[in-house]
Every structure is written in C-alpha cells, then in structure tokens.
Amino acid sequence: MSSKPAVSAVIPHYGESAPTMKLIEKLQQQTFDGEIEIIVSDDNSPEPFPQVGGVKVIHRTTNGGFGTNVNTGAEQATGEWLMILNSDLELTSTFVEEMLNAVEKQAKPAIFSPQVVGHEGEAQWVARKFPSTFIHAWNWFTPVARFRDTNWWHRLAGHDVRAVGGKTLTVDWLMGACLMLPTRIFQEVGGFDERFFMNSEEVDLQMRLRDKGYPAIFLGDVMVTHEGGGSSESTKRRQWLTTSHFMYEAKWNKHRILAPTLTAVSLLNFGFNAARSLKNKEVHPLKTFADELKIIRDGKKMVHG
Missing domain, CATH: 3.90.550.10 (Spore Coat Polysaccharide Biosynthesis Protein SpsA; Chain A)
Known part of the structure; x- marks a missing residue:
C-alpha cells in the first residue's frame, strides 16, 4: 500500500x-x-x-x-x-x-x-x-x-x-x-x-x-x-454573477450600497455610450442602460425579495 x-x-x-x-x-x-x-x-x-x-x-x-x-x-x-x-x-x-x-x-x-x-x-x-x-x-x-x-x-x-x-x-x-x-x-x-x-x-x-x-x-x-468561459449566454452569466454579488454583500458586508453604486456606474456607462453612438450607429445606449438596470434590479430582488 x-x-x-x-x-x-x-x-x-x-x-x-x-x-x-x-x-x-x-x-x-x-x-x-x-x-x-x-x-x-x-x-x-x-x-x-x-x-x-x-x-x-x-x-x-x-x-x-x-x-x-x-x-x-x-x-x-x-x-x-x-x-x-x-x-x-x-x-x-x-x-x-x-x-x-x-x-x-x-x-x-x-x-x-x-x-x-x-x-x-x-x-x-x-x-x-x-x-x-x-x-x-x-x-x-x-x-x-x-x-x-x-x-x-x-x-x-x-x-x-x-x-x-x-x-x-x-x-x-x-x-x-x-x-x-x-x-x-x-x-x-x-x-x-x-x-x-x-x-x-x-x-x-x-x-x-x-x-x-x-x-x-x-x-x-x-x-x-x-478552457473557461462556460456554455451559457453572456447575459445569463452576467445575471448570475451580479446576483451572487448581492448575495455575498448581504452575507458579509454591513453597508448595503451595491445597488445604488452599480446604478450610478450605469449612468456613467450610458453617457459614454451616448457619445459613442454619435459615431457608431450600432451602439444603443438606452437599450444597454435598460438592460443593466434590469440585471441590477433582478439581482437585488432575488436576494432581498
């Protein structure tokens, strides 16, 4: 042996x-x-x-x-x-x-x-x-x-x-x-x-x-x-990741500021994408902004109800 x-x-x-x-x-x-x-x-x-x-x-x-x-x-x-x-x-x-x-x-x-x-x-x-x-x-x-x-x-x-x-x-x-x-x-x-x-x-x-x-x-x-990357589509992976961040925050962090912080950053992303859309019609700032807000909202709701 x-x-x-x-x-x-x-x-x-x-x-x-x-x-x-x-x-x-x-x-x-x-x-x-x-x-x-x-x-x-x-x-x-x-x-x-x-x-x-x-x-x-x-x-x-x-x-x-x-x-x-x-x-x-x-x-x-x-x-x-x-x-x-x-x-x-x-x-x-x-x-x-x-x-x-x-x-x-x-x-x-x-x-x-x-x-x-x-x-x-x-x-x-x-x-x-x-x-x-x-x-x-x-x-x-x-x-x-x-x-x-x-x-x-x-x-x-x-x-x-x-x-x-x-x-x-x-x-x-x-x-x-x-x-x-x-x-x-x-x-x-x-x-x-x-x-x-x-x-x-x-x-x-x-x-x-x-x-x-x-x-x-x-x-x-x-x-x-x-190999990495996974087989699920990127939107689903991003939702899983964001939801897990809310769960981790709820368990370990005293200050629950993730949702307002990500929302503020999404506003910055919107401004950046709005500027890009002036030269690139393939950029859709409003849709991207709405998608990000939904991921934040759904992630918070799954954890906090």
Whole structure:
C-alpha cells in the first residue's frame, strides 16, 4: 500500500459528456502511485452522464448550481484530500503528484490552487482580493474595459498581480476552477453555501475557511490549462454573477450600497455610450442602460425579495 494520502477528485458536471470523459481519462492515466477516487456529480443534465468504470457517478434530480453539485459529490468522498476540478481542465500525467508534493510542503492545512492558464498560456488570474463595492463598480464600468491588458486595470479589478508562475504565496481567495484542500476542513465549514447558485460560492467558502484559520495558498510552480468561459449566454452569466454579488454583500458586508453604486456606474456607462453612438450607429445606449438596470434590479430582488 502507498503511504501517500488518497485523493478524491470531484468533477461537477452539467451539459456535454465529452469534456468530463476526457478529464476522467487524464485522471486515470496519472503517474501518482496512490489511490485517486473519481466522483462525477451530474447536476440534472438534460442528457445524463453515463456510468463509467472506476468512477462514482451521482445523478442529482434537480439543478442546484456549482456549489450544491460539488457538495453532493463531496458527500461521497473518502480521500484525505479533496480535489475540485472543473470539467474543462486539461491535466498533465503528473498533475496530481505535483499538487500533492506542493501542498504537503505547507506547514498547516489550507485551500490551494495551481496556476491556471488558457490555451495560449495566458494567466487566468487565479488569486483575487476579497470583493468590495469598488471592485464590483470597476468591473461594471465599461469604458475602462479597453485597458484589460494593463497591470493597473487588473489591480483595480481585484486581481492579485503578485500571483505569477513560480511563486507560492498566501492570498485572499482563489478561483474555483481547480481547488485542493483536506476533505475534513471542507466538511468542518459545511462545504459550499448552497444559496449561491453560480459564482461567489468559492469566495464565501474561503472567507469561512479563513475565519477558521485555514488560508488560501497559490501554488505558482504547478500549472493546469483551463478552457473557461462556460456554455451559457453572456447575459445569463452576467445575471448570475451580479446576483451572487448581492448575495455575498448581504452575507458579509454591513453597508448595503451595491445597488445604488452599480446604478450610478450605469449612468456613467450610458453617457459614454451616448457619445459613442454619435459615431457608431450600432451602439444603443438606452437599450444597454435598460438592460443593466434590469440585471441590477433582478439581482437585488432575488436576494432581498
């Protein structure tokens, strides 16, 4: 028997089976000589995920969102380490071994993420600052989107620009595409808060872990490739994201100023788009303004009623 701890890899699944099947194959081909328990939690997909040899496949009867789906899979986990993997990750054959070697060097329990990159090798800004109203407002302010490639834009957007390849450091929170933590501390804090349907659930989890003394640690010397983007249309994703921000604010922030702040920023966006529309007839400032107000209104209503 290997002396290395067993790893439970939980893959929350929804949609097409092919990416998840590819990830399972990569996990089954790992050079790691310990046990890897593979769990697929199907979030009531339109086409149920098939049974696969050597894999625990769980079929939920309702669609609960990312956090709920991970919780369902984690309930079946028996490994010492819990690894939460998006289905669109691409792993090298040594990935699990590299992660275990890296986390076992740390002095105390924590939640970890490797460096996550896109297919062109671009960093996906795994490490982030805890959300603030300013950060939400900055990301809502469309005129500055043209500066997304600059270091200062990323700083203001809440990205921890210190987290680059080769570094290991403690950060506020880590993007949820690829997370690893001791199963016992995930259970200790009750897993993900299932009130979050999509987005912000990993921030909330890491706030609660931090309160228990478990930090978030970026492992820059381990790398994984992530497709990212998701399959849902952008309007739906933006609504999910905004709603999650209202839920996070309601849970963690004393001052409920997100709605008026985003509304004020939408007015600035409207002015900018009105100026653009003088030269570009494809720009529709009133429609964009109305769409943004609806997202704000619906997000607030879903949380506060």
